[in-house]
Amino acid sequence: MYRGLIIVFNSFENEALKDFFVASINAIADVEICLVCNSSSDKDFEILTEIAEQCNNANVVNTKRKKSNTSSVRAGARFMQNKFNLKHLGFIVGLDDLKILEVLKDYMQHQETIVSLIKVEKENKVVKSAFLKNLFSVQEYLEKIA
Numbered sequence: 001m002y003r004g005l006i007i008v009f010n011s012f013e014n015e016a017l018k019d020f021f022v023a024s025i026n027a028i029a030d031v032e033i034c035l036v037c038n039s040s041s042d043k044d045f046e047i048l049t050e051i052a053e054q055c056n057n058a059n060v061v062n063t064k065r066k067k068s069n070t071s072s073v074r075a076g077a078r079f080m081q082n083k084f085n086l087k088h089l090g091f092i093v094g095l096d097d098l099k100i101l102e103v104l105k106d107y108m109q110h111q112e113t114i115v116s117l118i119k120v121e122k123e124n125k126v127v128k129s130a131f132l133k134n135l136f137s138v139q140e141y142l143e144k145i146a
Helices: 015-027 042-053 069-083 097-123 138-145
Strands: 003-009 031-037 058-062 088-092 135-137
Touching (some): 003 069, 003 097, 015 042, 015 097, 031 069, 058 069, 088 097, 088 138, 097 138, 135 138
Parallel strands (some): 003 031, 031 058, 088 135
16 A cells, blocks of 8 residues: 545534545545544544544544644644655645545545656656655645546
């Protein structure tokens, strides 16, 4: 497994969607997933932990207090870099629960195309170097494909 995905939740607004998240995450079996709880709410952290417990490829990072989306993505990236050897690490941030599910569905369908685009950009040296060189916005790449 060499792909990872960070999903930042600023709040988990619709607890009824929990089963849909479990099904979506389990459907992406070849990707390690980090659910970042960017909320001071213990309830949100508990919901994300319950989701992760039902998935073989998911972990939870709790920022313990609300941070910027960039800081939350970095927290997830540090966790993923320390735990896994990933070549590609995408992130989904700044969306509500339903939109995250839509982006996950699109990511499942287009992940090979996204990886191909990243490889082309690396060859053309468009991708940043250093710590975050393998980090990319899933939303931005889905817009490039559309």
